[in-house]
Amino acid sequence: MKFAWIDLRTVxxxxxxxxxxxxxHSRVHGVLCDDEKLLKDLPPTVMGVNPTVVTDEAQLGDLGPEAVGWVDVHDDRTLRxxxxxxxxxxxTVVRFADPTKIPLEIVLAAADRADGRLVTACADLEEAGIVLDVLERGSDGVLLAPASADEVFALTRLLRADSPPLELTTLTVDRVEHHGLGDRVCVDTCSHFAEDEGILVGSYSTGFxxxxxxxxPLPYMPTRPFRVNAGALHSYVLGPGNRTNYLSELRSGSTTLAVDAEGRTRRVLVGRAKLESRPxxxxxxxxxxxxxxxxxxxDDWHVRVLGPGGKVLNVTELRQGDELLGHLATDQRHVGLPIGEFCKES
Incomplete structure (x- = not known):
């Protein structure tokens, strides 16, 4: 579980x-401060942090079992x-002098099987977001000296930006109707999809x-493991935080949700959305x-949906009674946000 420490020394x-x-109020994990009285007055749910600056490996053996070490990394010796x-x-709190995240990658790799927690000092919220994802694993915790209370709340929201699993349901096909020309969207992401992964799309906000x-593999064309041929541009796509977007709204830099056949989810970055007219x-x-x-x-054989167990189904071959994987949402939507109001879609 990722966590945040707040550095009060420069506030x-x-x-x-x-x-x-x-x-x-945000229940941050720890507070770093030089004021011993302030640290003692913290509630038991918040860790008071007063780190020991480590300058030599010989110090490590002398630190107690509850010690917090601080290392400034600015060359090869301090990286080791x-x-x-x-x-x-x-x-261990680590502060890096250089903007590159390669030294952090090295520390994460070195401590991969260790029991300790690594905390990376960050200059701002943008860096904190990057640090949490380095090597996919990311730093266990981040340390930030906030400029205001708003930055504290923003940091805790960033930590909650994980992607919980979704409950998938089995849907039974009633009919397939062929239409004329319309506009459809291919969603090209900056991630490699697994074979049982895709995105949840639907014409109604309550079902995907x-x-x-x-x-x-497809005949006549190479695989594009970053792409989902998602649907008509009016369609809803389910994104992080139980929020929807229209496919027409997705663009480079947007975030959407990759979902696998077991309901596991992860955020993926959209590289581009490709709109073309097709049957x-x-x-x-x-x-x-x-x-x-x-x-x-x-309306093309190479457009596919997933069935139970991750079975790949070509949309042009679907028949009444076939089973698909989907997700039901009980809320209606207003500008993509769930809202408890009456709304009938047809």
Missing amino acids: PSERLESVLDAAL LACAAAVVLPH ILCCSETH LLTVTAHAADGTEVSLTVQ
Whole structure:
């Protein structure tokens, strides 16, 4: 579980109280401060941090079992020191002089099987977001000296930006209808999809079908493991935080949600959204509770959806009674956000 520490040492005195209140309200994991009285007054749920600056490996053996080490990395010797500290200490704070994240990658690799937690000092929220994803694993924790209470809240939101699993349901195909020309969107991401992964797309905000990525071989064309031929531009696509977008809204830099056949999810960055006019068809299916789900996609054999167990199904070969994987959402939507209001879609 990722966590955040707040460094109060450079916070202006006039903002100290509001920043500390925000940290406690946000339930940050730890507070770093030189004021021993302030540290003693912290609630038991918040760790008071007063690190020991480590300048030599010989120090490591003298530090107690609850010690927090601090290493400034600015050359090869201090990089090796940070690696050694991260292996043996319960908590190691590392501050890097250079903007490159390669030294952090080296420390993460060195401490990969260690029990200790690595905390990376960050200059701002943007760096904190990068640090949390380095080598996919990322730093266990981040340390930030916030300029205001707002930055404390923003940091804790960043930590909560994980991607919980979704409950998938089995849908039964009712009919497939062929239409004329319309506009469809291919979503090209900056990630490599797994074979049982795709994105959830639907014409109605309450139901989605798991559209397959182009990771599987196709005749006449190479695989494109970064792509999902997702559907008509009016369609909803389910993204992080239970928020939807229209496919027409996705563009380079957008974030959407990759979902596998077990319901595991992860955020993926959109590299581009490709809109082209193509013949379309609509798949209509229903869930066990009778909820109707609709998906309009390109009318072509190479467009695929996923069924139970990750079975790959070509949309032009779907027949009444075939089973698909989907997701039901109980809320209606207003500008992509769930809202408890009456709305009928058809």
